[in-house]
Amino acid sequence: MSGRQKTLAAPAHRGRSAGGELWHRFKKNKGAMLGLLILIVLIGVALTVDFWLDQELVIGQNLREKLQQPNAKHWFGTDEMGRDLFWRTVYGTRFSMAIGFVAVIISAIIGVPLGAVAGYYGGKLETLIMRFTDIFSAIPSILMAIAIVSLLGRNTVNLMLAVGIAAVPQFTRVTRAAVLTVKNAEFVEAARALGKTDAYIIFVHILPNCLSPIIVQVTLRVAGAIISASSLSFLGIGIKPPTPEWGSLLTAGKTYIMGHSYLCLFPGLAIMLTVLAFNMVGDGLRDAMDPRLKD
C-alpha cells in the first residue's frame, strides 16, 4: 500500500522548480488565494493611502454630523467629532499594517539569529539561549508587552518594540528547530571543509534553507502582532486616540458603545479581515510547503 501511495503522490507535477511547485500547490488553495488577494489590496492601500486620500476626510471634524449611524454618505457612520469612520478606518490600514510588519521584523531580527546560533553551535550556548527563551516565554506575551510599554513609555515606536520583543521566543524556537534539521547536511559540511567562517555558513548556507518555516511564522505572527497591538491600544497602553489606528478607533468608540455600537463594529471587522487574510495566507503557505498535512 505504501508503495502505491508513493506513486500516487509523486508523478503529478514532474519537472517543476521548487518555487513553481509551491506556487502550484498554493494556487489550488482557494482560501489562501483569497487571503493573498485581500492582503495585496490592504498592503496597496497602506502604501498609497497618503497620496490619494484627502486628509480632511480623515481628521476633518464636523460636529453637525456627529455620531451618525451608517448611511449612504457615511458608510460606517461618524464618530463623536463627526469624522467619517469609513475613511478613518481606511486610513488606519496604514498604522495597523506598519505596526504588524515592523513588530514582526523586530522579532525576527532578534529571534532568528538567536535561534540560528543556538541550533548551530549547540552546547552551553544553546542551553543558555533556550533557557532564557523558556523563562521569557513563561510570561504571557501580552503581559510581557504591557511591561515593556510601561518601561519604554507609550508611543507607536515603543508599541512596535513591545509587541515585537514579546514574540521573540517563537522565532528563536522555530529557527533553532529548522537549523537543527539542516546543520548536518552535506553542503554545510562542505562549506566547513572549505574553511568558511561560521557566520558565512549560518547566513549563506543554513538560513536560506530554513526559510520556509520562518516565512510561515512571519506571516502568522504579523496577524498576531496586529491583534496584540490593538489589544494594547484597547487596554489604554498602546496608541492613543485620536490616531486612527484600528485599536484606538475601537477604544474611542467604546465610550459611545451604548447606541453607537457601529463605532466598535467596523474597526473590529477591519482587524478581523486583515488578521484572517494573514492567517489564510500563512496556512496556505504551510500546507503548500508541507503537503503531508493537507491530504
Add this chain to the structure above:
Amino acid sequence: MHRYIIKRVLMLIPIIIGVSFIVFFMMDMAEGNALDLIGLDFSEEKLAELYHQYGYDRSVFYRYLLYIKNLFHGSLGTSIIYKKDVLDLYLQRLPATLKLASASVLVAVVLSIPLGIRAATHHGSLTDNASMVLALVGLSMPNYWLGLMLAVLFAQKLHWLPSSGDLNGIWSLILPAITVGTGLMATMTRTTRSSMLDVIRQDYLRTARAKGVPEKRVINVHALRNALIPIITVVGTEMGKALGGAVVTENVFAWPGVGRLIIEAVNQRDTATVTGCIILTAVMISIVQLIVDILYAFVDPRLRAEYSTGGQRSRRKTGPRAAALGLAGKEGAVA
C-alpha cells in the same frame, strides 16, 4: 515518575528568578513609581521616609536583591497602592480567573474535540470546510472586540445576560467564557483535526479495521488515543494562556480577576503587585505545563517509559514527542 516531578518542580526556581528579574527591572526602571502617585500631597520628609522604607533611595540592584531575599522567605512584598500583601491580593483575585479559565477551556474542549474529529474523518466534506473556516475566523477575531460585540448584542440589545462583573453567578460567566473560549475552540479544533488527520493514515488503524473493529471504535478509541498528545499540549497551552492572558477579556467584562489586577497595578506603577502577579502567573502556567507532561505519560506508554528511566529528556520540546509538538507548535503560533 516521582523523581521526574521533583525535578520539574525544582526547575521552577530558575524560572521564578528569571521572571522576577525581567519584570522587576522593567517595572522598576519605568518612569515614575507608585510612591510618586500616592505621595502627591505628602511633605518632602514624609516622602523621603517612604522612599527610604521601600528602598527607593538605594540602587535598583539593592531593591532587587531585597526582593529576592523576601521571595525566598515566601513574601512577594507589599503593594504600595493597596497596602496589602501581594500574595493575598493575588489569591483574592485568583478564583475569578480560575473560574473563567476553566469554564472557557471546558466549553472549548467539549465542543472542539468532537468537531475536530468529525472534520478529520470527513476530510474535505462540508462539515470539514465549514468548521475550518469558522475556526480561522475565530482565530482572527480580537478577543476584546468579540467580547464587546457579544456584550452589545446579548446584554444591551437583548437584555439576556449581564455584561460585567461577577455578581450574577453562572449568568455573568457566560459571555466572558464564550469570549475566551472562542479563540481556544478555534485552536483546539484545528489541532484536533490535524492531529487526527495524521493518525488516520497510520497502518495500525488498518490493522484494527482488518480485525473487524467497528469504525466508531477505530476512530474514538484507536485513533483518538494516539492523537491526544498534541491535543493535550494545546489544551495545556491554552489553559495557561487563559490563566495569564485573559487580561483583555477581564477588562472588557470588568471581571475581577488577576488580569485586571495587573492592568490596574501597571497603570499605578505598583511594581510589587505587577512583579508578584506575573511571577505567580508564570508559576501557574508552569504547573499546568507539568500536569500536561504528566498526562502525556498516561496517554503514551512510550513516554511513560522515558520518564521512569530517569528523565533522559534534555529539554522540553525535544525528544520523541517533538514530532507531535511540532504540529501543536504550529497551531499555537497562530493565536
Add this chain to the structure above:
Amino acid sequence: MIEKRQDMNASRAPAVEGNILEVRDLTVHFVTEDETVQAVSNISITLKKGEILGLVGETGAGKTTTALAILNLVPVPPGVVKSGSIRVCGKDVLNAPVRELEQIRGSDVSMIFQDPMTSLNPVFTVGDQIAESVMMHDKCSKAEAWERAEEMLELVGIPRERAYEYPHQFSGGMKQRVVIAIALSCNPKLLLADEPTTALDVTIQAQVLDLMCDLKEKFDTSMIFITHDLGIIAEICDRVAVMYAGRIIEEGTLEEIFNHTKHPYTEGLFNSLPNIEDRTAKLRPIPGLMPDPTKLPKGCAFAPRCPYARPECIETPQEPKYFSDTHFALCSAYSEPGFRIDREEV
C-alpha cells in the same frame, strides 16, 4: 471487453460451493484530481480450503490492493472498486452491510500486514490488541479474551507474561509475531499475508515462515501469501499467481509456474534470481521499469520490456491462454503455434 471476459470466466468456473474465496473480475482504480491509477484490473482468484496461493509481483503491481479489496478496506477515496465481486466463505464482501462486514473481517478473513513496525497501535498493550479481536468476534468476557490472547502469544512463541507490554518493548520480529497472533486469534478461514517477512532479518524470516506453516497445518487455513520472493513461494505455496501492472499475467500450480513457465515476465523474474549452483552465471535483470500505472496500454503492459514483444502486443487486449485446467498465461504470443520462451521446460 469486461463483459466478454466475464462470460468466459463464468462458463469456465461456475460458483463452486466450498470455495473459501472467489474473486471475480475485480477492478480497482485510485482516482485523484489529476489522474487515475489502474491499480487492479480484471482479477479473478479462487481459493479452496487449506490452499495457499502465492501472489508474486514487483512493488506496485497491485498485490496489496487486491488483498485490501478482499477485506473491503481499499481506502475510499481515492480508491474505487470499479467492477467485480468478492465472496469470502460465500459472503459478498463488497456489498455486505457494515455490521456483517465487521463480522467477516477478523473471523472469516484476516490480514497480516507488511510492516510490523507500524501495524501495531503504540498506545495499547499487545494483549489488549489481541483480546480486542477475540472479544469482538467471540462475544466473550474480557477475562476469557485475555486468556485467549495469552494462548495466542504462546502459540507464536512469545511468553504469555509479555501480553502486558506495549509494542515499543518488542523487536521487529516479535512485533510481526504479535501481528500474526492478532490475525489468527479468531481462527480465520482465510489469511491474507502481505509480505509478512519482508521487514525482518533473514533468520527471523525463517522462524516466522515456519510458524505460519505450522499454523496452517494446525488450523487448515487458506492463505494468500503476497511476496516478491520466489524462494518463499517455492517453500510454502500450492499455487502461484504472478501479477504485473494490476493484472494476473500467469497463474498455475507451483510446479507449473516454476517448471513450465509460460509468460515472458515470469521468465524474467526467474532470470533475475541469482543462481546458487552456477555463481559465474550473469544475472539477467528485466530491462526497464514498471509502466506508469496512470497510463497503461490497452494491450500487454509488459510489452515495452518484453524480449518477444511484437508491435500488436501493446495494442490488442490479451486473452488468457490455457495450458492446463489450472495454468494460464496472459500472452498473445501463444496464438502463434510453436511459440516458446527460452526458459520453458528447464
